[in-house]
Amino acid sequence: MPEPKLSLAEIQSFCSRSPYNAWLGVRVTAASDSGVEIEVPWRAELVGSPDLLTMHGGVLAAVIDVAAGLSLLAAIGRAGPAIDMRTDFHRAVRSGALRATGRVLRTGRTITSAEATVLDDAGRLVASGRAVYFTAET
Amino acid sequence: MPEPKLSLAEIQSFCSRSPYNAWLGVRVTAASDSGVEIEVPWRAELVGSPDLLTMHGGVLAAVIDVAAGLSLLAAIGRAGPAIDMRTDFHRAVRSGALRATGRVLRTGRTITSAEATVLDDAGRLVASGRAVYFTAET
Amino acid sequence: MPEPKLSLAEIQSFCSRSPYNAWLGVRVTAASDSGVEIEVPWRAELVGSPDLLTMHGGVLAAVIDVAAGLSLLAAIGRAGPAIDMRTDFHRAVRSGALRATGRVLRTGRTITSAEATVLDDAGRLVASGRAVYFTAET
Amino acid sequence: MPEPKLSLAEIQSFCSRSPYNAWLGVRVTAASDSGVEIEVPWRAELVGSPDLLTMHGGVLAAVIDVAAGLSLLAAIGRAGPAIDMRTDFHRAVRSGALRATGRVLRTGRTITSAEATVLDDAGRLVASGRAVYFTAET
Numbered sequence: 134m135p136e137p138k139l140s141l142a143e144i145q146s147f148c149s150r151s152p153y154n155a156w157l158g159v160r161v162t163a164a165s166d167s168g169v170e171i172e173v174p175w176r177a178e179l180v181g182s183p184d185l186l187t188m189h190g191g192v193l194a195a196v197i198d199v200a201a202g203l204s205l206l207a208a209i210g211r212a213g214p215a216i217d218m219r220t221d222f223h224r225a226v227r228s229g230a231l232r233a234t235g236r237v238l239r240t241g242r243t244i245t246s247a248e249a250t251v252l253d254d255a256g257r258l259v260a261s262g263r264a265v266y267f268t269a270e271t
Numbered sequence: 272m273p274e275p276k277l278s279l280a281e282i283q284s285f286c287s288r289s290p291y292n293a294w295l296g297v298r299v300t301a302a303s304d305s306g307v308e309i310e311v312p313w314r315a316e317l318v319g320s321p322d323l324l325t326m327h328g329g330v331l332a333a334v335i336d337v338a339a340g341l342s343l344l345a346a347i348g349r350a351g352p353a354i355d356m357r358t359d360f361h362r363a364v365r366s367g368a369l370r371a372t373g374r375v376l377r378t379g380r381t382i383t384s385a386e387a388t389v390l391d392d393a394g395r396l397v398a399s400g401r402a403v404y405f406t407a408e409t
Numbered sequence: 410m411p412e413p414k415l416s417l418a419e420i421q422s423f424c425s426r427s428p429y430n431a432w433l434g435v436r437v438t439a440a441s442d443s444g445v446e447i448e449v450p451w452r453a454e455l456v457g458s459p460d461l462l463t464m465h466g467g468v469l470a471a472v473i474d475v476a477a478g479l480s481l482l483a484a485i486g487r488a489g490p491a492i493d494m495r496t497d498f499h500r501a502v503r504s505g506a507l508r509a510t511g512r513v514l515r516t517g518r519t520i521t522s523a524e525a526t527v528l529d530d531a532g533r534l535v536a537s538g539r540a541v542y543f544t545a546e547t
Numbered sequence: 548m549p550e551p552k553l554s555l556a557e558i559q560s561f562c563s564r565s566p567y568n569a570w571l572g573v574r575v576t577a578a579s580d581s582g583v584e585i586e587v588p589w590r591a592e593l594v595g596s597p598d599l600l601t602m603h604g605g606v607l608a609a610v611i612d613v614a615a616g617l618s619l620l621a622a623i624g625r626a627g628p629a630i631d632m633r634t635d636f637h638r639a640v641r642s643g644a645l646r647a648t649g650r651v652l653r654t655g656r657t658i659t660s661a662e663a664t665v666l667d668d669a670g671r672l673v674a675s676g677r678a679v680y681f682t683a684e685t
Contacts, residue, residue: 150321153330182350183288190340190353190402191333192291198328212320214363215328216520217493217541219633221355221660221677223653239637239672243519243543244492246635258653263635263677264328265492265541267519354658355631355679357495359522359539361515377499377534381657381681382630384497396515401497401539403631403679405657426597429606458626459564466612466629466678468567471605478604488596491604493635501628540604 137164138210144169144203147212157192159199168204168236168247171196175229188226193251194218197262200235200249205266208237209245213268216244220262229254243269275302276348282307282341285350295330297337306342306374306385309334313367326364331389332356335400338373338387343404346375347383351406354382358400367392381407413440414486420445420479423488433468435475444480444512444523447472451505464502469527470494473538476511476525481542484513485521489544492520496538505530519545551578552624558583558617561626571606573613582618582650582661585610589643602640607665608632611676614649614663619680622651623659627682630658634676643668657683 137144145161148154148171163170173196181189197220205212235249245268251260275282283299286292286309301308311334319327335358343350373387383406389398413420421437424430424447439446449472457465473496481488511525521544527536551558559575562568562585577584587610595603611634619626649663659682665674 147321151327152316152318152321153327154319156316178290178294180290181292182352183285183290185352187352189289189291189333190336190356191329194332194336194356194358195327195329198332202328214320214323214325215360217357217359217522218328218332219355219357219495219677220332221652221679222353223655223660225352238635238675241637243545246493246637261652263633265635269519355660357539357633359514359541361517361522376497376537379499381683384499384631399514401495403497407657423597427603428592428594428597429603430595432592454566454570456566457568458628459561459566461628463628465565465567465609466616466632467605467609470608470612470632470634471603474604474608490596490599490601490639491636493633494604494608495631495633496608497631498629 135166137166137207139206144206147206148203154199161203164207167208168234169200169207171200171203171233173231185225186227190222193222193260194220196231196233196251197249197260198264200233201247201264204235204237204247205245205268209240209268211268213266216265216267218262218264220260222260224257224259226253226259243267273304275304275345277344282344285344286341292337299341302345305346306372307338307345309338309371311369323363324365328360331360331398332358334369334371334389335387335398336402338371339385339402342373342375342385343383343406347378347406349406351404354403354405356400356402358398360398362395362397364391364397381405411442413442413483415482420482423482424479430475437479440483443484444510445476445483447476447479447509449507461501462503466498469498469536470496472507472509472527473525473536474540476509477523477540480511480513480523481521481544485516485544487544489542492541492543494538494540496536498536500533500535502529502535519543549580551580551621553620558620561620562617568613575617578621581622582648583614583621585614585647587645599639600641604636607636607674608634610645610647610665611663611674612678614647615661615678618649618651618661619659619682623654623682625682627680630679630681632676632678634674636674638671638673640667640673657681
């Protein structure tokens with residue numbers, strides 16, 4: 134894989150300094166010049182539906198946001214605030230670690246768009262989505 | 272306000288049985304036949320950006336999802352799994368409780384769409400969004 | 410209604426100079442400082458489904474884009490390129506003029522978000538959506 | 548490429564029976580069991596911005612919808628009404644034919660999600676997006 138703009142260790146360090154990402158336990162497992170791979174362990178507090186015992190949609194959205202957002206560090210070397218985000222829920226998650234891939238789709242002068250896909254521990258697609266970030270150099 | 276399909280206490284009970292909603296501390300403050308109002312207190316773990324100390328986008332997405340999802344209980348009397356969700360981030364949040372309003376936009380035989388807006392403790396719009404839920408009676 | 414930044418006649422003129430809007434026959438029927446109302450007549454070429462004879466989703470998306478985009482002229486006095494757009498399809502349209510309302514949700518230094526709703530000629534909600542525009546002054 | 552559920556000629560025939568697709572001049576150029584490729588010729592009525600002479604966002608959204616929608620025919624052998632659609636605009640288009648690829652992301656019992664990417668005649672990414680369709684067998 135071509136080299137990322139920031140090293141995997143630098144991206145992990147940035148990620149872990151985020152209190153919410155630290156609470157989620159996000160681990161950055163790969164980085165290239167176009168994006169990242171992350172892992173998020175299961176924990177009981179991630180359950181959303183009290184009856185179906187499935188992971189909360191907001192947590193899956195957060196995983197999309199983390200993977201897409203960190204892909205900016207790998208691809209352009211800096212982060213930026215999200216303008217909007219879209220999440221598609223493909224399959225309920227009831228247990229197990231998640232693996233997500235974030236990838237920059239297009240970098241413009243002021244806007245960078247990225248996408249992410251989330252797999253469960255059996256490798257099945259459980260969520261995917263996109264976000265647009267404000268990344269003008271200031 | 273016209274009566275909701277489930278009472279405020281029933282909606283609060285459903286909400287609090289969700290481990291992630293309980294972790295977020297979601298309080299349901301109003302319910303009508305078209306939607307709900309909720310409050311989410313500030314807590315340090317909700318910070319996303321390690322440098323800007325702003326609330327994580329995934330948390331704001333979760334608040335959108337909770338408000339939109341609970342509006343289904345109020346408007347049609349049952350919940351359902353989300354198919355997809357969109358979140359617009361309007362303003363960074365650095366502290367204070369959030370107040371969100373969820374409202375059903377359209378109920379069909381199998382699909383219900385809802386929208387939500389999130390205000391900070393100064394009453395400013397900080398995020399808004401929409402979600403579509405699968406709500407066919409089974 | 411508070412005065413729009415551009416007059417209704419100016420917004421109509423801007424709209425009609427767009428070849429695609431002219432093809433759609435978009436008529437601007439109201440403007441305030443927060444948005445616009447438009448009408449789009451029915452025409453046979455707008456049908457998408459060959460079997461259901463329903464309006465093409467891309468046409469409804471275009472109507473969302475036109476209403477949301479023109480609301481910027483009314484609210485901030487200038488247009489800008491769209492960054493992204495979401496369209497929710499609530500009900501099939503088989504005939505009759507459409508009426509749409511566009512409204513600015515939030516104006517920032519570089520980004521403006523707007524929403525639009527589309528009604529059929531019986532006043533029923535048929536589509537709604539949101540778009541985000543790049544509106545930095547240059 | 549593995550065989551599509553409907554042949555390329557069948558997909559083209561379905562596509563061309565749609566009045567709006569016929570107006571757009573959509574040509575189906577490839578089909579596999581996961582999706583389709585289409586081409587849309589330039590025409591003057593597709594211009595949206597009267598000043599920048601760029602293609603209308605609603606037309607790009609329509610191209611996304613056509614490519615994503617036809618990918619259902621190829622992948623599962625039937626179409627269905629769109630529930631919602633998201634379009635990201637990556638680069639302005641000022642002339643030339645568009646080429647788009649549509650691909651099914653996930654097929655469920657009632658919902659199918661698909662994505663599409665649109666390239667200009669120089670092969671540059673100009674738009675991309677996703678749509679969710681109601682595809683329950685009736």
